[in-house]
Amino acid sequence: MVEEPENLGDPPAQNVDTDTEQSLATAQELIAKCIAPVKKQYLCPLPVKSSIKEASNDAVLDAKPSSNSSLVTEKKSKRQAKRERKQEQKSVLHLCPVVAKSGSVSSCQYADKCRFSHDIEGFKSEKPVDLEGKCPFLEEEGPCPYGMACRFSGTHKAEANAETISTRRRESETNGLRKDVQKLLWKNKMKFPMADAQLKLLGLLLNSKKKDLADDEEEDLIVSDSSHVTDGNGCAEVDMTIRSGSCSEVVEKTVNIDDTSIPDELRPLKKARASINESQLSEANNGSSVQDKDPEEDGKPASTDSYISAETDKSLKTHVREKKLIDFSDKLYLAPLTTVGNLPFRRVCKVLGADVTCGEMAMCTNLLQGQASEWALLRRHSSENFFGVQICGAYPDTVSRAVELINQECSVDFIDINMGCPIDLVVNKGAGSALLTKPVRIKNVIQVASCTVDKPITVKVRTGYFEGRNRIEGLINDISNWGASAVTIHGRSRQQRYSKLPDWEYVYGCARKAPDALQVIGNGDVYSYVDWNKHKTECPKLNTLMIARGALVKPWIFTEIKEQRHWDITSAERLNILKDYVHFGLEHWGSDTKGVEATRHFLLEWLSYTYRYIPVGLLDVVPAQLNWRSPSYFGRDELESLMASDSAADWIRISEMLLGKVPAGFTFSPKHKSNSHDRAENG
Known part of the structure; x- marks a missing residue:
């Protein structure tokens, strides 16, 4: 996603x-x-x-x-697609990977029960003609991991044999999902002590049945139809200021909200700080989110509430100002791009001069379900020396648990939370730019995520949800206080999509109002080094610019910016x-x-x-x-x-x-x- x-x-x-x-x-x-x-x-x-x-x-x-x-192709039904997949598996072309690597039928441990074909001769007779060029794994130690199934098998080294074939993932790529963790996620037995402790401390650990109702009631109190009325500066007339303190402080209620109107589940825990001491903070940082012992091993199912109660006092994180600092200043930042911003594309951009790369947007719910396809979006290449991942979620609990899981299992330099995605499929679930209409939820998501892990948390937003009703300017100070290290502002509203030019003057205004502790990154139609220089000159407070569509059309834009020239690239160079x-x-x-x-x-x-x-x-x-x-x-x-x-x-x-x-x-x-x-x- x-x-x-x-x-x-x-x-x-x-x-x-x-x-x-x-x-x-x-x-x-x-x-x-x-x-x-x-x-x-x-x-x-x-x-x-x-x-x-x-x-x-x-x-x-x-x-x-x-x-x-x-x-346009005819859409297939799920039943038809499933039937075709089963037929494909029975085809001789669907050779067992183990047999393909080893070249021996006896190497498969499942033998006749294997769901793949073991007909080596049939595979050779039906296999498509090899492609021109050399096997991409030819320069690596050991033989090609795809064996006879490789479309460049004619270039394989003669000394390659079954005994030396390795099934390991290439060492240049990291952030794979471990099988034991995936099984825990599948069985819903994964524990998130750090995230759940913070959720409970902030009064956000709700029962699933009450979550939607309580959240909607709170947001209705904050964001009414009148809140969309703006003054001359595009700021809401209703006071949207949200008080905030450090992560260990009790959450204060939003102004203009009557205390009696807040459900009991949403009330902050009182005297939460009294039960915390400094020695317990260091113990919490050594905790693990993977439970070593099966909670049902003793015959009793594990209770989430009791588990958190035992861990609460030693799960609080350090103050957000003590987090590891990250500097985006003047670095060429390749935006996270769905579908096209995959790992090979990011490698191309790194070769052409990109400094910061970020993985494709991953949905928190899919990550927490252990979906391999979603975890593939988090993979990192060794050439990506400044790398982050972007996640998207609608509620504080799913975001904070996904953040803790990523921090535990992945190697990343920062975690970006998407609050600007305009796609209907995402917005209709309350995520992406839908959060721009819910400032209380924005606060809860950023605060609990930043308090759960030590990794820097960044957010990506648009100017607002509705065109002409910009909102970020009034929240820019709060975003910093809630714990975000940086904010990327796309100069368009969700309603505007990409149909008009971005409002860079508004982005400049937000950057000038931002506190020094918050790094501001501008985004919108950067297509040449002239655009880069213009925005950096007109607003020196912008730490850097994010390059998105410009990199899709011409990825050599990073070279142009670094060398300050217009590259009249030839068709042969583009083909390379x-x-x-x-x-x-x-x-x-x-x-x-x-x-x-x-x-x-x-x-x-x-x-x-x-x-x-x-x-x-x-x-x-x-x-x-x-x-x-x-x-x-x-x-x-x-x-x-x-x-x-x-x-x-x-x-x-x-x-x-x-x-x-x-x-x-x-x-x-x-x-x-x-x-x-x-x-x-x-x-």
């Missing part, structure tokens, strides 16, 4: 023909209409993208569905970047057929953004802006023209240059709707 890739939303398409305007208007007139001023000698009378699409149709004819659209991505992808997802197709899928998702790049040498005005729409143009060579195509068939053609022919019946539909120039409704 989740931050959603910062998708490419643009102004609505003009009602006149772009190419006709391009030939008649001046560069400034085109820019005023958000049309890229491409030099006239590169313009084409007929859209080159359509001609390229026609030229490439033959190459991908088998890859297209029979429907009218080449992008794609080759690096493919190499990193095969290392990450695997070099067998499944890994190759996973790499292809995510490559295509990325190509659905990179076609937006307009080469510097083709523009009359430099630098380009992220919201410019491009007319139809010829590139300086055939490859550059191909890379400018908005046709999915041409993206598939590029993938075939790197990963071989697509399988029969292959189709691709971009996950995010705003990947094209004329769609701005989604984010």
